[in-house]
Amino acid sequence: MKNVVFVLGAPGSGKGTQCEKIVHNYGYVHLSAGDLLREERAKPNSKHGELIEDYIRNGKIVPVEITCSLLKDAMEKSGREHFLIDGFPRSDDNLRGWNRAMSNEVNLQFVLYFECPEDVCVGRCLKRGSAGSGRSDDNMESLKKRFKTYVNDTMPIIDHYQSLNLLRKIDANRDADEVFSDVKVVFEAAK
Ligand SMILES: Nc1ncnc2c1ncn2[C@@H]1O[C@H](COP(=O)(O)OP(=O)(O)O)[C@@H](O)[C@H]1O
Ligand SMILES: Nc1ccn([C@@H]2O[C@H](COP(=O)(O)OP(=O)(O)O)[C@@H](O)[C@H]2O)c(=O)n1
Numbered sequence: 001m002k003n004v005v006f007v008l009g010a011p012g013s014g015k016g017t018q019c020e021k022i023v024h025n026y027g028y029v030h031l032s033a034g035d036l037l038r039e040e041r042a043k044p045n046s047k048h049g050e051l052i053e054d055y056i057r058n059g060k061i062v063p064v065e066i067t068c069s070l071l072k073d074a075m076e077k078s079g080r081e082h083f084l085i086d087g088f089p090r091s092d093d094n095l096r097g098w099n100r101a102m103s104n105e106v107n108l109q110f111v112l113y114f115e116c117p118e119d120v121c122v123g124r125c126l127k128r129g130s131a132g133s134g135r136s137d138d139n140m141e142s143l144k145k146r147f148k149t150y151v152n153d154t155m156p157i158i159d160h161y162q163s164l165n166l167l168r169k170i171d172a173n174r175d176a177d178e179v180f181s182d183v184k185v186v187f188e189a190a191k
């Protein structure tokens with residue numbers, strides 16, 4: 001049986017940064033839904049490249065059929081058993097699509113949630129943009145849309161996992177190493 005930890009939090013809350021540290025310490029495979037979508041977009045023969053670019057630039061959530069099949073393929077290709085799924089599920093469509101396709105073959109261990117104020121997150125993303133992230137959505141116009149999507153579509157998913165007692169909330173408004181010391185406590189408890 002495959003094991004999964006979902007990693008959620010606002011854009012810029014530090015999901016990718018903390019996932020890297022978890023990979024080093026706990027041997028999970030890190031799958032970022034956003035990275036997989038950006039990779040798919042970059043393929044010259046991609047069926048969905050233009051759609052993905054439009055959704056990303058406008059901070060909208062790409063239809064789950066696309067995202068879930070990228071995740072499923074990456075999981076199968078890895079041949080591994082423990083996965084950090086970063087930035088997913090981010091909407092009701094994501095959650096329902098995942099449950100339809102995957103819930104029978106995957107055990108959800110818990111959901112890591114990085115809590116961080118919006119102004120701090122926006123500042124981090126703008127800094128990432130001006131440092132040359134090359135991302136078409138690390139600009140103020142896209143960020144406004146991304147945060148609207150986060151509040152309207154993703155917060156209800158976070159509440160859903162809270163009500164199932166699966167949410168592990170971390171204060172992400174600190175130095176990355178301090179954040180990781182709390183992350184470690186969660187992973188040690190899950191061993
Ligand atoms: N705890 C932190 N304090 C300050 N900056 C951070 C912290 N964690 C990540 N960053 C920086 O903020 C930006 C967003 O981090 P990232 O891990 O990509 O977040 P997310 O995947 O949630 O968007 C990156 O440029 C990263 O280097
Ligand atoms: N489950 C997901 C995750 C990302 N995405 C898209 O990819 C964009 C970037 O996601 P990301 O996870 O890389 O962004 P960050 O939260 O890491 O800054 C999102 O704003 C969405 O447009 C999606 O459609 N569905």
Ligand SMILES: [Mg+2]
Nearest residue numbers: 015016032034
């Ligand atoms: Mg990220």
